[in-house]
Amino acid sequence: MIEVRNLSKRYGDLLAIDQVSFTAQKGEIVGFLGPNGAGKTTTMRIITGFLPATKGTVKVEGFDIFDDAHEVRKRIGYLPENPPLYADMTVTSYLEFVGRIKGVTRAALPEAVDVAVERCGLTAVTRRVLGHLSKGFRQRVGLAQALIHQPDVLVLDEPTIGLDPRQIREIRHLIRELAGQRTVILSTHILQEVVQICQKVVIISDGRVVVEDQIEHLTREMPLEEVFMRHISGSGGAVEIGEVGA
């Protein structure tokens, strides 16, 4: 469960996000939408504790990200926009390393790595060096890294970007499978993706939340694309048209 309350972030004069609030319940997959530069990545970085907020609070599984940063970090799996890979490590040694720093015990580590490898379809490449992997495999290793320590909360920043249609389908399938008892937030430009796998949508535009609702409510009268365009109109949303429903 994630509770974001009145979150603001200022970079010098630029207000990147302004009073952002939303919640994500246990077992829910929340789609985080918005034009480029709307503040999606900033919000995710604050939730994961990479960036400090200027104002506002975030609670993850009941722990405040400022007061109990350590507890929060133990419970979050995070896939940043660019998978954080060490180019010179093999898949297995990388996942072992991430497991260790995420607090997986030495005894449980081999199994944790096996489970992550299998879930993300990496069995064939375990001995390959990360720098030599294709984009699709790199993204999957990024996902495997995020779930190696069985976190309660997954934060995925554009998990399907740059993948081919078949890989996109696999990753979506995987995310849906992972959800179960977890809370998942994923940001994306692909509205179809949200309709297919998310229960809830949060649309952010110019640093403000403009929509927060269940998907079935939103799409009752019009397609999500229409909802999206309406709410972000006048905020440079036209640039995004090419990507909508891609």
Added chain:
Amino acid sequence: MKNILAIAAKDIRSQFVSPIAYVVLTGYLLLGGWFFFNLLFRFNFLLQLYLSFRNPDAMQRLNLNEFVIAPLLHNLSVILVILIPIITMRSFAEEKRSGTYELLMTSPLSITEIVLGKFLGAFVFVLIMVLLTGVFPLILVLYGNPEPGIILSGYLGLLLLATAFVAVGLLTSSLTDNQIIAAVSCLVALLLLYVISWPADNAGADMGALLKYVSLTEHFGEMVKGIIDTRDLTYFVSVIVFALFLTQRSVESLRWR
């Protein structure tokens, strides 16, 4: 502790997977071997010279510690000034550039653990470097009669010097995401610490003493002579602790900026 070791092991492994480690080690040993050969050659030449002069006083003063090992250690320390920034430049700068910094910073690690892990990783590499150059005095011990105590003191000095360099290198690497900037600023800082005592003799008593105290070379020079003084040890430990403390602060400031 477990986390520190995990980060250190990861860094050491990545050093030896990339060619950097081998290039640095080879270069260091190559230059060290060249110095050693030349110093020994000169020693031999002086020995022959004094023998032909039948000068027993000069013969008495000629010894391996003072004429081969001490200058060798000083030369090796200068090479470290140049090579250590290259070893440490990647530590933080590379993580920032490749995005893996985000992984470290969002993991349940304390910043002290990250900094100490990086420090330990670089220290082990430097330890290997210093130990490998131990082959030169070993040859002397096998074929000559140098004073082993003085050699050990000098090597302890070299290791402490190298460790202090590593701490400074981590600091400059933590301040930037550009490896070149990290390496160059570390090199400049180390050279400055190296030569800062040059004007000491003409700078007046107090200032001179201060400059000499700050200078890495002065403390290192004492240890090369075989003198292990707590003042010198305190100096090296202070430089290491202070640089690591500043590194910790600098990494922390990125988390809360």
